[in-house]
Amino acid sequence: MTKIRVHEYAKKVDKPSKEIIDQLSKLNIEVANHMATLEDNAVTKLDGIYKKPAAGRTQARQQHQAQNRPSGQGQSRPQNSGQGSSRPAGQGQSRPQNSGQGQSRPAGQGQSRPQSSGQGQSRPAGAKGSNFTPKAAKPTAGPGQRNNRPGGGGGRGGQNRNRKGRQQQPVNPLPPMPKREKELPAKITFSESLTVAELAKKLGREPSEIIKKLFMLGVMATINQELDKDAIELICAEYEVEVEEEILVDKTDLEVYFEPEDETLQEERPPVVTIMGHVDHGKTTLLDSIRNTKVTAGEAGGITQHIGAYQVVENGKKITFLDTPGHAAFTTMRARGAKVTDLAIIVVAADDGVMPQTVEAINHAKAAEVPIIIAVNKMDKPSANPDRVMQELTEHGLVPEAWGGETIFVPISALKGEGIDALLEMILLVSEVGELKANPARRAIGTVIEAELDKGRGSVATLLVQDGTLHVGDPIVVGNTFGRVRAMVNDLGRRVKDAGPSTPVEITGLNDVPQAGDRFVVFEDEKTARQVGETRATSALQVQRSEKTRVTLDNLFDQLKQGEMKELNLIVKADVQGAVEAMAASLMKIDVEGVNVKIIHTGAGAITESDISLAAASNAIVIGFNVRPDVNAKRAAEAEGVDIRLHRIIYKVIEEIEFAMKGLLDPEFEEKIIGQAEVRSTFKVSKVGTIAGSYVVEGKITRDSGVRVIREGIVVFEGELDTLKRFKDDAKEVAKGYECGITIKNFNDIKEGDVIEAFVMEEIERK
Numbered sequence: 058m059t060k061i062r063v064h065e066y067a068k069k070v071d072k073p074s075k076e077i078i079d080q081l082s083k084l085n086i087e088v089a090n091h092m093a094t095l096e097d098n099a100v101t102k103l104d105g106i107y108k109k110p111a112a113g114r115t116q117a118r119q120q121h122q123a124q125n126r127p128s129g130q131g132q133s134r135p136q137n138s139g140q141g142s143s144r145p146a147g148q149g150q151s152r153p154q155n156s157g158q159g160q161s162r163p164a165g166q167g168q169s170r171p172q173s174s175g176q177g178q179s180r181p182a183g184a185k186g187s188n189f190t191p192k193a194a195k196p197t198a199g200p201g202q203r204n205n206r207p208g209g210g211g212g213r214g215g216q217n218r219n220r221k222g223r224q225q226q227p228v229n230p231l232p233p234m235p236k237r238e239k240e241l242p243a244k245i246t247f248s249e250s251l252t253v254a255e256l257a258k259k260l261g262r263e264p265s266e267i268i269k270k271l272f273m274l275g276v277m278a279t280i281n282q283e284l285d286k287d288a289i290e291l292i293c294a295e296y297e298v299e300v301e302e303e304i305l306v307d308k309t310d311l312e313v314y315f316e317p318e319d320e321t322l323q324e325e326r327p328p329v330v331t332i333m334g335h336v337d338h339g340k341t342t343l344l345d346s347i348r349n350t351k352v353t354a355g356e357a358g359g360i361t362q363h364i365g366a367y368q369v370v371e372n373g374k375k376i377t378f379l380d381t382p383g384h385a386a387f388t389t390m391r392a393r394g395a396k397v398t399d400l401a402i403i404v405v406a407a408d409d410g411v412m413p414q415t416v417e418a419i420n421h422a423k424a425a426e427v428p429i430i431i432a433v434n435k436m437d438k439p440s441a442n443p444d445r446v447m448q449e450l451t452e453h454g455l456v457p458e459a460w461g462g463e464t465i466f467v468p469i470s471a472l473k474g475e476g477i478d479a480l481l482e483m484i485l486l487v488s489e490v491g492e493l494k495a496n497p498a499r500r501a502i503g504t505v506i507e508a509e510l511d512k513g514r515g516s517v518a519t520l521l522v523q524d525g526t527l528h529v530g531d532p533i534v535v536g537n538t539f540g541r542v543r544a545m546v547n548d549l550g551r552r553v554k555d556a557g558p559s560t561p562v563e564i565t566g567l568n569d570v571p572q573a574g575d576r577f578v579v580f581e582d583e584k585t586a587r588q589v590g591e592t593r594a595t596s597a598l599q600v601q602r603s604e605k606t607r608v609t610l611d612n613l614f615d616q617l618k619q620g621e622m623k624e625l626n627l628i629v630k631a632d633v634q635g636a637v638e639a640m641a642a643s644l645m646k647i648d649v650e651g652v653n654v655k656i657i658h659t660g661a662g663a664i665t666e667s668d669i670s671l672a673a674a675s676n677a678i679v680i681g682f683n684v685r686p687d688v689n690a691k692r693a694a695e696a697e698g699v700d701i702r703l704h705r706i707i708y709k710v711i712e713e714i715e716f717a718m719k720g721l722l723d724p725e726f727e728e729k730i731i732g733q734a735e736v737r738s739t740f741k742v743s744k745v746g747t748i749a750g751s752y753v754v755e756g757k758i759t760r761d762s763g764v765r766v767i768r769e770g771i772v773v774f775e776g777e778l779d780t781l782k783r784f785k786d787d788a789k790e791v792a793k794g795y796e797c798g799i800t801i802k803n804f805n806d807i808k809e810g811d812v813i814e815a816f817v818m819e820e821i822e823r824k
């Protein structure tokens with residue numbers, strides 16, 4: 058053990074060495090000079106005089122060391138002082154400390170080494186104390202904080218150790234320190250879900266703690282378990298941490314671009330009007346009349362072009378009309394989620410009154426929450442009776458203003474062009490109330506009014522710009538198509554470069570033909586537009602594929618009728634190759650007008666899973682002649698919806714297919730397999746025949762069921778069950794998991810390993 062020298066002690070007590078030597082002399086302790094070492098008892102005595110604490114020696118040593126190194130260097134301190142002997146550590150020592158040793162010594166000067174305290178705490182040991190700077194010494198982690206990282210990180214570890222040392226000094230033995238936990242975040246965010254581990258990380262807690270909390274809440278979770286929103290919220294509530302779900306924006310969902318935006322950027326836009334009404338009440342005449350009086354008059358040289366919508370100007374304000382009369386277009390668009398119309402004009406012939414389609418139109422407009430203006434048409438006719446129209450409409454909740462209601466009625470004659478101006482004025486009035494606005498500065502969004510494939514120009518689509526401005530050259534996604542706006546033509550057949558809100562324009566430049574009612578969105582660049590368009594096209598195709606119904610003999614005729622099928626694909630499996638060929642040849646001879654029978658695959662042996670996947674991929678029906686599907690094939694067929702037809706007589710196969718193709722399939726009965734039993738042993742009993750000692754492996758076997766004997770996937774016999782016994786008693790049915798004795802009528806060649814399949818004929822309802 059290193060002893061303290063006189064000058065060291067002097068330094069420690071802040072006295073000159075000489076005074077210490079004198080004092081020692083007074084105590085009858087002789088020392089040669091200031092370099093002399095002091096015995097323990099001498100130190101004790103000196104301590105008594107200089108009132109130094111018991112740990113004086115160590116402390117003296119520490120102070121001495123402190124003076125001999127740059128300030129801030131990891132200050133050594135005694136650990137577990139008071140336990141047994143205490144001594145200063147040799148400088149430069151580097152070894153693990155174990156407080157359990159009962160020895161305490163200051164750490165070497167800030168040197169890096171792993172420390173292991175009796176508390177089992179493991180913390181990063183400090184790096185070289187010389188790296189310390191006062192700034193770096195700022196505490197970051199509290200004592201007692203679990204920190205299992207390996208040492209070696211900068212000055213902080215050393216500083217931590219110092220802190221620990223200072224705090225530990227008076228404590229003996231060290232009680233388990235209260236765990237100081239990381240501060241909880243004020244708020245966490247997540248999207249969709251988080252695993253326990255991810256949530257723990259976000260909260261700065263151990264996953265085990267989260268698991269414990271979940272357990273207390275009645276949720277058993279593992280570290281990698283995904284937690285749903287509710288569970289995350291519950292846990293966060295426990296910690297009083299705010300939680301917010303981030304909604305991931307799906308770039309390919311065009312609807313998100315239709316969210317309303319900052320109103321301050323918006324300007325007034327023209328209303329978009331649809332004309333609806335009963336047949337022959339004058340919708341087309343009205344649309345033409347408006348167009349002719351308003352468009353051609355002002356636009357010299359303009360050749361009106363039917364692009365599905367047009368604009369007129371009334372009192373210096375534009376009005377857009379959708380040029381597709383009737384509510385079919387209106388409903389189609391609405392069904393596709395597009396709200397295009399701001400106002401509906403319902404035309405009612407004054408000589409005819411409210412008719413069924415008038416009511417339908419009213420209901421459509423109401424459902425779409427679109428304001429209605431009633432145009433009472435054919436006022437020029439002597440038989441016109443507008444009062445009757447008004448009367449009838451009140452029954453549908455449309456009360457004219459004249460009668461104290463709110464509905465605007467405008468008497469017109471579409472044919473003579475009378476009342477058109479009044480109607481347009483009313484349209485403007487109603488739209489003013491509606492405060493229709495858009496931001497012409499943003500990238501355009503809108504809806505497809507019409508689209509077709511033009512021989513010369515390719516895909517041509519009429520778009521109604523609903524917000525923003527569409528420019529030639531804009532990268533665009535339209536429904537599931539994309540492209541760049543190559544050329545734009547307005548309703549007057551003129552080429553335009555830009556189209557603002559509520560403007561209909563016909564564009565070219567799309568890679569495919571979109572559908573009426575599809576949304577369009579202009580993107581920042583062509584690459585994004587392409588990506589979004591392609592992704593949308595792919596997912597649309599997948600949806601279409603998954604929706605495609607598989608052909609079955611039951612729906613075959615319907616599919617043929619709808620012209621969806623020109624060919625009937627078949628896969629033929631039979632017990633022997635000869636039968637396969639015979640079957641295939643007979644099937645090929647089936648002659649039903651307009652349909653070809655195409656055999657895409659044949660084979661001898663049981664129907665396998667690969668037969669089913671081929672059938673699924675090529676929309677084929679599988680025909681099994683004297684063969685059965687194996688377990689996997691059965692499962693696959695059920696999952697894929699593949700129709701398997703099992704037969705034992707060739708002409709029945711042919712008949713069934715032929716009838717199905719002609720839509721004459723007998724709809725009444727269908728075979729249903731109710732169970733299977735495995736033959737485990739056989740007994741020959743005279744007079745009775747062969748008894749099959751069997752075990753029911755699936756479903757059940759009933760007394761009245763038909764049976765088939767299957768040997769290695771091939772049907773060797775089909776007939777009726779004769780007796781069914783449990784032990785010695787006759788049984789009505791034997792369920793899965795039970796043994797039974799079975800005899801089959803007129804069949805004694807039963808063998809061990811055979812499978813007896815039981816089936817019943819069930820009456821079914823054909824679709």
Ligand SMILES: Nc1nc2c(ncn2[C@@H]2O[C@H](COP(=O)(O)OP(=O)(O)OP(=O)(O)O)[C@@H](O)[C@H]2O)c(=O)[nH]1
Nearest residue numbers: 335336337338339340341342434435436470471472
């Ligand atoms: N006298 C008179 N006849 C009109 C008026 N408006 C339309 N008609 C006539 O009514 C008939 C039907 O007019 P359309 O405009 O084709 O009616 P619609 O509602 O478009 O009919 P559908 O397209 O079949 O639904 C035509 O013969 C028009 O000439 C009108 O104001 N006065």
